[in-house]
Amino acid sequence: MSTSKHAPIDYFSPAEWFNPSESLESKVKRAKEQLDKHVRDIVKWHFSPETGCEFWLEKAKSYSFNPLTDVKGADDLHLFGTFEDDWLRGGPISRWVPKGFAGKPVYVFETGGTTGLPKSRMVIDDFRIDYEMMSETLPDKHFPKGSNWLMLGPSGPRRLRLAIEHLTQHRGGVCFCVDLDPRWVVKLIKARNIEQANLYKEHCIDQALTILAGGHDIKCMFTTPKLLASFDEALRAGKLEEKYRSLGKKVPPGGLRSIKAAGILGLFTGGTEFTPQFTREAYEEMLDNGDVYMTPTYGNTLMGLACSKPIGPHDGFKITYYAPQPRAMTEVVDPKDYSRKVGYGETGRVLLTTLTREFFVPRFPERDEGEREAPYERYPWDGVSGVRPFSELAATTVVGVY
Amino acid sequence: MIRIPALRFGKEYTSLDKAQLVHHVTGEPVAEVSQVTGSQIARDLGQMDRARQILADIPMADILGMYKKAADYFANAKLPCGDTELDFDGYVRNLSATTGSPMVFCRRNALKVHYVLENIEEVIGGLTRGLDPEFFDKGFTTRGGRMQAFFPTTNVFGAVLPSNSPGVHSLWVPTIAFKMPLLLKPGREEPWTPFRVLQSFIKAGVPPQVLGFLPSDHSGANDILRLCGRSMAFGDDRTMAPYRNDHRVEIHGTGYSKIIFGDDKAPSWDKYLDMLVESIAANGGRACVNASAVWTPSHADAMAMGIAKRFAVMKPRPWDDPNCEISAFAKPEVAEAINNMVDEGLKTPGARDVTLEVRGTPRLVKEGRIAYLLPTVIRCDSPEHPLANKEFLFPYASVIECPQDDILHRIGYTLAGTVLSDDKAFVSSAMACSHVERLNVGPLPTNRLTWDQPHEGNLFTHLYKQRAFSQAAFTGSK
Numbered sequence: 001m002s003t004s005k006h007a008p009i010d011y012f013s014p015a016e017w018f019n020p021s022e023s024l025e026s027k028v029k030r031a032k033e034q035l036d037k038h039v040r041d042i043v044k045w046h047f048s049p050e051t052g053c054e055f056w057l058e059k060a061k062s063y064s065f066n067p068l069t070d071v072k073g074a075d076d077l078h079l080f081g082t083f084e085d086d087w088l089r090g091g092p093i094s095r096w097v098p099k100g101f102a103g104k105p106v107y108v109f110e111t112g113g114t115t116g117l118p119k120s121r122m123v124i125d126d127f128r129i130d131y132e133m134m135s136e137t138l139p140d141k142h143f144p145k146g147s148n149w150l151m152l153g154p155s156g157p158r159r160l161r162l163a164i165e166h167l168t169q170h171r172g173g174v175c176f177c178v179d180l181d182p183r184w185v186v187k188l189i190k191a192r193n194i195e196q197a198n199l200y201k202e203h204c205i206d207q208a209l210t211i212l213a214g215g216h217d218i219k220c221m222f223t224t225p226k227l228l229a230s231f232d233e234a235l236r237a238g239k240l241e242e243k244y245r246s247l248g249k250k251v252p253p254g255g256l257r258s259i260k261a262a263g264i265l266g267l268f269t270g271g272t273e274f275t276p277q278f279t280r281e282a283y284e285e286m287l288d289n290g291d292v293y294m295t296p297t298y299g300n301t302l303m304g305l306a307c308s309k310p311i312g313p314h315d316g317f318k319i320t321y322y323a324p325q326p327r328a329m330t331e332v333v334d335p336k337d338y339s340r341k342v343g344y345g346e347t348g349r350v351l352l353t354t355l356t357r358e359f360f361v362p363r364f365p366e367r368d369e370g371e372r373e374a375p376y377e378r379y380p381w382d383g384v385s386g387v388r389p390f391s392e393l394a395a396t397t398v399v400g401v402y
Numbered sequence: 403m404i405r406i407p408a409l410r411f412g413k414e415y416t417s418l419d420k421a422q423l424v425h426h427v428t429g430e431p432v433a434e435v436s437q438v439t440g441s442q443i444a445r446d447l448g449q450m451d452r453a454r455q456i457l458a459d460i461p462m463a464d465i466l467g468m469y470k471k472a473a474d475y476f477a478n479a480k481l482p483c484g485d486t487e488l489d490f491d492g493y494v495r496n497l498s499a500t501t502g503s504p505m506v507f508c509r510r511n512a513l514k515v516h517y518v519l520e521n522i523e524e525v526i527g528g529l530t531r532g533l534d535p536e537f538f539d540k541g542f543t544t545r546g547g548r549m550q551a552f553f554p555t556t557n558v559f560g561a562v563l564p565s566n567s568p569g570v571h572s573l574w575v576p577t578i579a580f581k582m583p584l585l586l587k588p589g590r591e592e593p594w595t596p597f598r599v600l601q602s603f604i605k606a607g608v609p610p611q612v613l614g615f616l617p618s619d620h621s622g623a624n625d626i627l628r629l630c631g632r633s634m635a636f637g638d639d640r641t642m643a644p645y646r647n648d649h650r651v652e653i654h655g656t657g658y659s660k661i662i663f664g665d666d667k668a669p670s671w672d673k674y675l676d677m678l679v680e681s682i683a684a685n686g687g688r689a690c691v692n693a694s695a696v697w698t699p700s701h702a703d704a705m706a707m708g709i710a711k712r713f714a715v716m717k718p719r720p721w722d723d724p725n726c727e728i729s730a731f732a733k734p735e736v737a738e739a740i741n742n743m744v745d746e747g748l749k750t751p752g753a754r755d756v757t758l759e760v761r762g763t764p765r766l767v768k769e770g771r772i773a774y775l776l777p778t779v780i781r782c783d784s785p786e787h788p789l790a791n792k793e794f795l796f797p798y799a800s801v802i803e804c805p806q807d808d809i810l811h812r813i814g815y816t817l818a819g820t821v822l823s824d825d826k827a828f829v830s831s832a833m834a835c836s837h838v839e840r841l842n843v844g845p846l847p848t849n850r851l852t853w854d855q856p857h858e859g860n861l862f863t864h865l866y867k868q869r870a871f872s873q874a875a876f877t878g879s880k
Contacts, residue, residue: 194624194644229441236448277418281442317418 006129009041010357012326014136014307017378027380031325035381036073038326039353043071045065046360051100055087056360057096062278074329077353078339080362088119096122098357109159111301118157121287126358127159130304131167133324137307137378138171142266142293146172147219150206152227154182159301164222164268176216178207181376201227205234212262213243221264224271225278232286235262246392260288267294280317297321298387302361303328303352309383310375311338321387322379329353331363332372332384335392338365341382350384366390404433406484406593409615410446411583419757421590421617426502426772427721431760433484433500435593435617440625442737443585447629450558453583453612461868462538465579466523468645472599473519476512477856478771481601487611490753495722497594501565502772504719505684511569514636515595518572519602526579528855529862538581539818542871551871556631556650558583558614559865562623563596564636565589566688566729566795570654573861574634575599578608580865585614587626591732613822622699627651652859657817659848663698663805664823671698671705674822674845678705679712681820681847681875683777686729687797691818691849693791695800702803706781710756713777713797718767730796735774739767740794741766741775747789753782753800785812790865810835 003380004011012034017027046052047067048061060067065079088096093108101124109127110118149168155161161177168175188197198261208231223231234240240256256262267287274296283290298321299305306321323330332348334340342348342386350368354361369390373383407414417436425432446843457465481595484596488496494512498505518525526535533550537543542551559582561574566589578585586596594616600613616622627645634652635642645651661681663671671678698705719726731737744765748755756779757767767774777797782790790800791814804812810831813819820842821832829843838857842848 117752152804198628229444233441233444236445277437278439280418281439285442285445337534 004132006125006132006360007156009038010125010129010327012133014133015323017380020377024375024377024380027377028375031380032074032199033373035326035329037076039074039077040072041065042355042357042360045100047353048127049099051098051357053098074353077362082338082351083361083364085119085364088121089117091120093120093122096377098361100357101349104329107162108157109301110157117340121159121303121359123159124358126304126356127163128166128170129356130299130327131163132170133327134305135167135170136266136296138266139293143171143220143263143268143371144265147265148173148216149175150208150211150221150264151175151177152180152204152221152223152231154179154180156183156353159402160222160270163305167268168220173220174216176211176214176218178204178211195274202229202234202236205230205239209234209240209243212240213247213249215249217263219263220266220268222270223268225274225282226271228267228269228282228286229278232259258288259286260292267292268297269294269313270297270299272317276317276386279311279319280313283312283317300366302359302364303330303354304356306330306383307379309378315334316345318385319387320373320376320383320385322376322381323352325379325381327354328357329355329381330384331365331382332370335369335390338363342372347371347386349390350387404484404486405429406433406435406597406617406659408436408438408617409597409610409613410442411449412609412611422801423500423591423593425499426730427770427809429502429771432496435588435591435753438618438622440622443622443625444629444681446614446616447558447585449611453609454554454557454581456609457578457581457583457612460581460609462535462579464579465538465581466535468603468606468608469519469522469579472602472608473516473522475605476519476598476602477516479602479605481598481605482833483594483597483601486720493594493598498721500591500594500732502591502721502732503566503686503688505722506724506726508727510685511571512595513569514569514572515575516601518575520694522576522579525576526862527575528665528852529860533862538579549871551869552866553674554582555865555867556582558585558630558632559861560585560587560626560630560633562626562633562635562637563589565591567636567685569685569689570636571595573654573859576861577865578603578612580862582865583612583614585593585616585626585630587616587618587623590617591643595645604739619735620770634859634864640863652864654690654859655724657692658695658791658793658815659691659693659818660813660816660820661693661696661848662813662819662821662823663696664821664825664828665697665699666825668698668705668820670701671701672708675708675712677820677847678709681849682709682718682799683713683797684847686727688729688795689849690733690793691851692797693799693818693820693848695791695802695813697802697804697809697813699806699809700806702781702801706756706779706801707760708756709799709801710760710779712727713757713779714761716777716797718769718774718776728774728776730772731795732772732773736795737766737768737775740796743780743792744780744789744794744798747787747792748780750788752787753780753789753819755779756781756801804823813837818842819846820846822843 040179046056103343104124107123112118151164153160165175236257241251296308296319297305304324304327306323309320331351332342333351335349348364352364352366367390368387370384370387373385375381407416419437420434423433480489494508497508534543588596604610636654642653642655716727718728765776775796780789780800782800782802786804790802791871816838818840819838
């Protein structure tokens with residue numbers, strides 16, 4: 001068990017499940033008990049007048065059930081119906097702040113917002129907790145403690161920028177960031193202005209190369225699939241070497257024409273663009289057959305951060321994600337009947353539930369679909385693989401722009 | 403089912419992402435084609451300086467010999483096709499199965515590709531206007547005492563290819579003879595011809611490191627056009643609009659090819675009826691050199707009726723029928739959309755579907771999971787009618803009456819134009835007309851090509867640029 005400065009109701013060490021001598025069956029049973037207890041605790045927090053937020057306390061008045069007495073575990077969450085993300089558009093943001101946290105400094109993280117109102121989520125410590133939990137799953141060999149990181153991803157009012165910076169600081173390093181406005185990229189793509197979109201991408205990559213050439217001893221990085229491919233392309237085209245020369249620095253022997261040669265040991269990535277083929281390409285062709293470690297994750301502003309089983313040729317480069325239970329859970333359900341989980345290996349829509357003291361999101365139908373996966377010994381609960389845009393929405397959604 | 407890999411410049415690559423091709427009539431799976439990503443394309447392009455050097459080191463005489471062998475293999479050998487081997491007939495059968503183009507068209511087009519392979523010296527002689535092939539070994543040559551020197555504009559030639567017109571493959575076939583590495587992105591339904599030509603080259607001794615067969619999606623196609631120093635692409639006006647001003651990309655789009663009568667020949671139009679029908683309908687009427695309009699100063703009604711009577715007897719036939727004259731649409735919704743566009747145009751007064759009047763049955767024919775569009779002639783009262791200057795993916799032509807003196811001013815862009823007139827002044831005006839690319843004077847169908855004169859673009863001038871070059875001997879040096 002790791003030691004954490006966070007309250008036991010908030011922090012759940014992934015290491016709890018690392019014990020190889022406990023059977024999977026036993027872990028599955030314990031995980032379910034832990035989840036049910038956590039559901040009761042969190043529902044009690046959000047629906048008690050002393051600790052709950054204005055939004056849920058108001059909402060409860062319309063319920064024909066009593067959340068404090070009728071919700072005994074995860075199987076009762078269906079009583080809340082489904083969460084509508086439109087509830088998160090517009091203010092006041094204060095209606096989401098639990099009274100139990102009154103007076104604490106609050107962040108707002110946004111998602112969407114290219115046109116119209118973005119969805120806003122209030123956060124106090126959740127992003128730190130999520131990323132500290134995730135930190136326990138990173139192998140130190142590839143993400144050495146004390147290493148500096150490069151954050152090549154979206155900036156602005158987004159969780160990622162602060163979260164990666166916190167992850168780095170939590171591991172004893174310093175995080176270097178680029179400026180990247182994904183809303184502008186979406187606008188360019190919708191206007192079919194591909195040339196400008198490509199120029200903007202080059203601008204982002206150039207910022208990353210400048211950081212790498214700056215002598216900051218960067219060993220780890222976060223990026224997205226599209227930026228990873230562009231970053232690799234730039235390195236192979238000798239752009240980092242050019243940057244060194246333009247700064248009057250000597251190019252090291254052996255050159256700087258790959259992610260490995262640039263000194264990166266570990267790569268933390270995220271996004272629904274991770275198809276098995278892209279993962280294979282990244283592993284084989286960008287990361288020197290796995291010499292640079294890559295750990296894909298699936299997350300968003302509403303949920304925490306789902307980790308993946310180790311990827312590689314042993315599993316056909318399949319990516320299977322497991323939510324940070326009990327703080328969040330994913331279910332793969334029949335798109336026409338959210339109360340029915342599909343069978344293992346079958347395709348369904350991803351239903352997301354967030355269960356933290358800061359934020360309660362019961363049963364939100366994500367914009368993604370995937371296959372339901374069986375519990376795994378490090379994550380003894382249901383997972384989801386093959387995550388991709390939900391086919392019924394895919395035609396109208398612009399995803400993976402950065 | 404045949405599993406076709408990508409060819410990544412010397413390495414066969416089976417992807418986890420595959421496009422499944424089905425038989426257009428039965429829906430049965432025919433092939434699975436490995437797809438690569440734009441970033442893989444970019445990575446492979448990083449090797450092109452080395453690939454070009456490999457080609458540069460091969461004497462031109464050897465390369466020309468390889469073409470001769472490749473021509474023989476293409477037409478006669480069993481060649482690898484993924485996890486199987488195909489003879490020429492098997493190749494033609496698969497090509498027809500996945501594209502919907504009848505076997506008889508596929509065979510005819512494949513023979514065009516064979517012709518270019520077989521007669522590569524004639525073809526490159528035409529493209530270079532007689533440049534001595536020694537240039538490709540030395541970088542310069544002399545003719546009539548004049549220096550002729552050129553330098554390559556790129557280290558690879560990329561071709562983003564269509565699925566609907568196998569004849570276009572003859573356009574990129576000379577690339578290797580110009581000592582230029584070749585990257586092909588096949589059309590989704592037509593991997594067959596590019597793969598077979600590359601296999602013919604490889605069997606004939608062309609190093610695989612200079613040949614890329616990289617099936618990909620639209621994004622991959624854009625990466626090819628973005629990253630290759632020179633490329634060609636096929637597509638409609640809208641698709642190609644972003645590249646309209648990019649000199650690195652040779653665009654092959656809509657042709658708006660035309661037959662143009664002078665005052666003197668219009669009255670005897672029926673003498674040229676065979677030529678009119680061939681120009682409009684040959685090979686399913688899908689090529690950019692198929693005529694899509696007939697302009698005449700007189701007799702337009704009679705001409706439209708004459709063509710319509712010939713078209714009215716053309717019927718859909720099974721894909722393997724040697725008398726096939728019409729291509730099927732493997733995606734019936736495409737045929738339906740085109741049919742709707744024609745019908746929408748007819749709502750504007752001043753045009754009538756003459757074929758419909760003669761045939762008495764609708765243009766759109768649906769059969770099982772496929773559809774056909776029957777050949778169509780529209781008589782337009784004026785050049786302004788929305789259907790007067792249209793090109794569709796089936797045998798279609800408008801017939802427009804217009805005074806001879808106005809015709810050349812009003813026809814607009816014309817990829818291939820045939821002028822039927824003995825009027826010297828009119829012919830002279832046609833010779834000077836800047837919006838006609840390929841010009842035929844006399845009864846020559848618009849779709850007949852001459853291999854030593856490219857009708858659209860010139861691969862040699864696309865890949866090489868003339869340079870001033872002098873050299874002098876060093877004196878006093880040891």
